[in-house]
Amino acid sequence: MTLTRREVLGAVGIAAGSCALSSCAMEGMGSFQGGTGKKVFPWKYTELDPDITARRAYYYYDKGHCMYAAFAPAISQLADKYGEPYRSFPVEMMRYGAGGVAGWGSLCGAVNGSAALMSLFVKKEDELKQLVDELFLWYQQTELPQYVPQKPALKIEIAKSVSNSVLCHVSVTRWCKVSGHKTFTKPQKERCKRLSAETAKKTVEILNAHFASRFSAARKHNEKTQQCRSCHTKGSELQNTRGKMSCTSCHSSIADDHGLI
Ligand code: HEC
Ligand code: HEC
Structure with a gap:
């Protein structure tokens, strides 16, 4: 019996790790499906309430900082509604994003968690890129935070x-300059809490629109940036x-005509 390539590849899925390919490309991969198994990915999304999301995010910030705050509210609402697998998601892993990844000031945890x-x-x-682009551009271009919690901690x-940046370093320091507050203070924490809540809310709005087939990039x-990227x-x-x-x-100091001379 001769097998087609498709059949051979199919067999790898069943006898995972058994090195069924003649090239043995899968050898040493064990039974791990690498996230490509249809059953495990993607997870099912159903419409969520943006305001509840923001409220939970504001609260969750105290449990695990910005990235956790952006990520956990959607999972917790889905866990409330459906139980597993949402309930078992180890949301604590998202703590790494705090302060632009373990305090490095790189990607803002709120947008990191949302992406x-x-x-x-x-x-x-x-599609994922389109949604992330929309969120990141919104974050870069909007005066934030506008969200005011019902019961502010501060x-x-x-x-x-x-x-004008998705970097924690730039985002926080720009805010410090505008507000007159220092970083590592209560007002700065309050700002990042509200910002995380607002970003979580925006993310759920985008996801709601996407899954209702009414998302369009605005x-x-x-x-x-368009100019720079063109070259x-x-x-x-x-x-x-x-x-x-x-x-x-x-x-900021590059001459407008630098590439043209
Ligand atoms: C977060 C800061 C940051 C942002 C945002 C940024 N850059 Fe840069 N870029 C740098 C740094 C730092 C270097 C210097 C690397 C070096 O020469 O050591 C650099 C280098 C460059 C270079 C020089 C390459 C060379 O041959 O010397 C180009 C061109 C450039 N960036 C284009 C862009 C464009 C286009 C964008 C927007 C899409 C962009 N950069 C956004 C920080 C940034
Ligand atoms: C019309 C095409 C064009 C556009 C638009 C353009 N560049 Fe350039 N850029 C060039 C060329 C050509 C060079 C020289 C490349 C080389 O020497 O390797 C250059 C060099 C650079 C360098 C490295 C040398 C330096 O002068 O520091 C940076 C950084 C850079 N560009 C950033 C930018 C940014 C930021 C923008 C948008 C504000 C931009 N460029 C828009 C063509 C362009």
């Missing part, structure tokens, strides 16, 4: 700022950079 959440439910890579007016890169990114003449962050948030 992780989207990735749990949205399988198609191009009853003060929180200044709003535009981060935001674009700012003009400068420097994938498919362009130089193709020597990657990324979608606002270029001028770091390259």
